[in-house]
Amino acid sequence: MTELWTPDDLQRIASADELQIAPRRTDGTLRRWVPIWVVCVDEQVYVRTWYRRNTGWFAHVLDSHRACVRVPGLQTDVSVEHVGTGSERLRADVDTAYRTKYARYGTSTVDQMVAPEAAATTLLLAREQDRLS
Template identity: 35%
Template sequence: MTTWNPDDLAAIDNVGELDVAAHRPDGTLRNSRVVWHVVVDGALYIRSVRGQEGAWYRGVQRTGTGVVDAGGVHAEVTFTRDDTHDASIDAAYRAKYGGGSAVVAITNAVATATTLRVDPA
């Protein structure tokens, strides 16, 4: 696992949305999707609000690689399922995005089952 440059991670963390595009098996990129993201213990995490039915999430599952764009940072990345920090990730989503219905959706069991750690490739 490669770690983020602290400046890049801070720039990503400071914005509200992350563009995610998965690689297809042939190496081309799928269309990007906007997702919410959080940083916990120096790692970047994302979830699919639609759970495993989310189109971008299904695409990520096929190759485990892609690109992200946020805060002026463009990076090739790997996506790894990681449920070791779910309670902290839930708290980080609430702290960053508030307590509305969208946060309830991103912290429910369906979304939590799709927690991915995003690492630079």
């Protein structure tokens, strides 16, 4: 079951330079943590990979649709939905968020994250509801 990101969650994620993601294996254990760029758009959290591979963190989250993410002050389980480029508006909004947040890295670096190949890898991270023991 998913829940909405809180304003505090979104602020922590938006202010973090990178988010760390660890895909979940089928037995629920975590794979290794991988740092990735992250943006928030319309109270949702999105990540992309600049180069799609059939191995590594991206392939593992596509297989399981589950991961754990962390930024300073927050660690939570997420469900992962591959949204690709989505609608034209979503694509433009996510591209703009990447350009704005990561502009300091220079145009050539950011252009890789907003290229059609990278946009096609867009993933929506939805916070999973905390489970009580």
